[in-house]
Amino acid sequence: MANVEKLKTVKFYSGEATPLEMHKVRVVQKLNLLPIEERKDSIFGAGFNTFLLQNRDVFLDMLTDSGTNAMSDNQIAAMSLADDSYAGSASYTKLEKAILEVFNQKYFLPVHQGRAAEHIIAKTFCKPGTVVPMNYHFTTTKAHIEMMGSAVEEIYTEEALKIKSDFPFKGNMDIAKLNQVIEKWGAENVAYIRFEAGTNLIGGQPFSMANLREVSAIAKSHNIMVLMDTSLINENLYFIKIREEGYQDKPLKEIMHEMLSYTDFSYFSGRKVSCTRGGGICTNNHDIYMKMRDWVPLYEGFLTYGGMSVREIEAMAVGLIETLDFNVISHSPTFIKYLVEALDKKGVPVITPAGGLGCHLDAKAFLSHVPQGQYPAGALAAALYICSGIRGMERGTISSVRDANGDDVLADVELLRLAFPRRVFTLSQVKYAEDRIQWLFDNRNLVGGLEWTEEPPVLRFFVGKLKPIGDWVDKLVAKFRQDFGDSL
Numbered sequence: 001m002a003n004v005e006k007l008k009t010v011k012f013y014s015g016e017a018t019p020l021e022m023h024k025v026r027v028v029q030k031l032n033l034l035p036i037e038e039r040k041d042s043i044f045g046a047g048f049n050t051f052l053l054q055n056r057d058v059f060l061d062m063l064t065d066s067g068t069n070a071m072s073d074n075q076i077a078a079m080s081l082a083d084d085s086y087a088g089s090a091s092y093t094k095l096e097k098a099i100l101e102v103f104n105q106k107y108f109l110p111v112h113q114g115r116a117a118e119h120i121i122a123k124t125f126c127k128p129g130t131v132v133p134m135n136y137h138f139t140t141t142k143a144h145i146e147m148m149g150s151a152v153e154e155i156y157t158e159e160a161l162k163i164k165s166d167f168p169f170k171g172n173m174d175i176a177k178l179n180q181v182i183e184k185w186g187a188e189n190v191a192y193i194r195f196e197a198g199t200n201l202i203g204g205q206p207f208s209m210a211n212l213r214e215v216s217a218i219a220k221s222h223n224i225m226v227l228m229d230t231s232l233i234n235e236n237l238y239f240i241k242i243r244e245e246g247y248q249d250k251p252l253k254e255i256m257h258e259m260l261s262y263t264d265f266s267y268f269s270g271r272k273v274s275c276t277r278g279g280g281i282c283t284n285n286h287d288i289y290m291k292m293r294d295w296v297p298l299y300e301g302f303l304t305y306g307g308m309s310v311r312e313i314e315a316m317a318v319g320l321i322e323t324l325d326f327n328v329i330s331h332s333p334t335f336i337k338y339l340v341e342a343l344d345k346k347g348v349p350v351i352t353p354a355g356g357l358g359c360h361l362d363a364k365a366f367l368s369h370v371p372q373g374q375y376p377a378g379a380l381a382a383a384l385y386i387c388s389g390i391r392g393m394e395r396g397t398i399s400s401v402r403d404a405n406g407d408d409v410l411a412d413v414e415l416l417r418l419a420f421p422r423r424v425f426t427l428s429q430v431k432y433a434e435d436r437i438q439w440l441f442d443n444r445n446l447v448g449g450l451e452w453t454e455e456p457p458v459l460r461f462f463v464g465k466l467k468p469i470g471d472w473v474d475k476l477v478a479k480f481r482q483d484f485g486d487s488l
């Protein structure tokens with residue numbers, strides 16, 4: 001009988017659903033928790049943009065899991081074996097073998113990070129008059145596609161934008177909408193269909209294998225390519241295994257190979273999927289590979305390093321193999337589930353069911369008195385930093401764009417994302433986040449909106465600056481001191 005992996009659970013005598021770390025901490029980094037008055041000065045200095053905060057001013061950095069995951073001891077050890085050759089590096093050969101082992105895709109193009117892969121893919125396949133249907137957009141993905149003159153059509157299901165739901169696969173594509181897009185544009189004008197594993201902007205929600213299989217069949221019938229963004233495939237893999245009927249007893253490797261079998265090519269950010277910097281494009285189709293190959297030396301570096309150091313390549317090879325370890329891929333989702341359910345029980349508005357990537361606060365409901373044009377998700381991110389030192393990421397209208405008339409394109413949802421880098425936070429730190437979020441929710445009426453002081457024309461959420469409307473920050477600080485005294 002095959003050695004079939006089973007789901008492993010540990011039951012606490014108390015009955016409390018408590019996540020258990022299946023690793024031990026061997027290297028530590030000192031944290032700093034500033035007094036609230038200094039946090040106030042820091043957020044003003046950062047233009048109320050958490051991206052512009054200095055790390056020394058942050059206590060818990062929940063901005064992103066991109067490049068912030070903890071590497072394993074085996075990854076760090078592998079870095080010392082790097083073959084530092086410009087061309088023909090043995091380290092690259094190890095990475096190729098890991099790609100084949102994990103994704104079952106034999107052609108690989110290395111790049112320095114995920115958005116570099118997006119650039120090469122869009123440059124190769126997107127042009128004016130074409131469209132890219134997808135389950136939901138990501139900011140840089142959409143920007144690259146639209147800069148090449150192609151259009152984006154989001155074909156998410158009705159469940160996708162529901163804040164409270166028990167639907168397990170809110171990242172699914174709407175099949176009827178997909179057929180309508182193909183009929184509207186013509187199959188020959190569909191550049192490719194893009195599936196994002198773990199829809200980043202709507203709560204890290206996964207898609208099901210059944211949905212992926214159905215989309216793949218439709219694409220094949222029209223001779224349309226399917227592309228998967230596998231940056232968050234770890235979590236999507238985890239959710240298929242624990243949520244989808246028929247997959248609980250299947251090995252992770254088998255599930256992963258089935259997922260990728262429904263695609264023509266894929267790409268990833270190594271900062272997410274492998275806990276190390278870098279990225280890549282993978283395929284089993286030689287023609288697709290050749291169409292993109294020559295852009296890599298021009299934009300990234302030679303074909304055996306693609307802008308990555310060989311030390312990163314060694315660590316990436318090990319990190320990808322660790323993707324097939326259930327203890328590795330289950331860590332973040334179980335911690336996220338813990339925080340989401342704890343906050344939900346207290347009435348704090350959060351995206352349910354808990355997804356991958358992070359805990360997502362519903363800023364529209366949290367700050368229902370702040371108009372969407374005053375950026376409630378950005379205001380909530382700033383307010384949470386002020387009262388806790390926790391840095392989250394705005395995923396709402398600040399992360400959107402303006403239309404041709406200069407008006408904000410209001411986001412479908414206003415979220416504050418609290419990312420959970422893999423194997424980084426302890427349970428006491430998660431409980432601290434829960435406590436400060438609860439306090440802020442109880443005092444939410446003190447928080448006001450924001451307005452721009454410096455607004456870039458593209459991807460404004462990265463470096464733009466804002467300021468508070470009115471004196472709500474002073475009121476929030478005063479209330480914090482009233483409740484917590486001299487406590488940080």
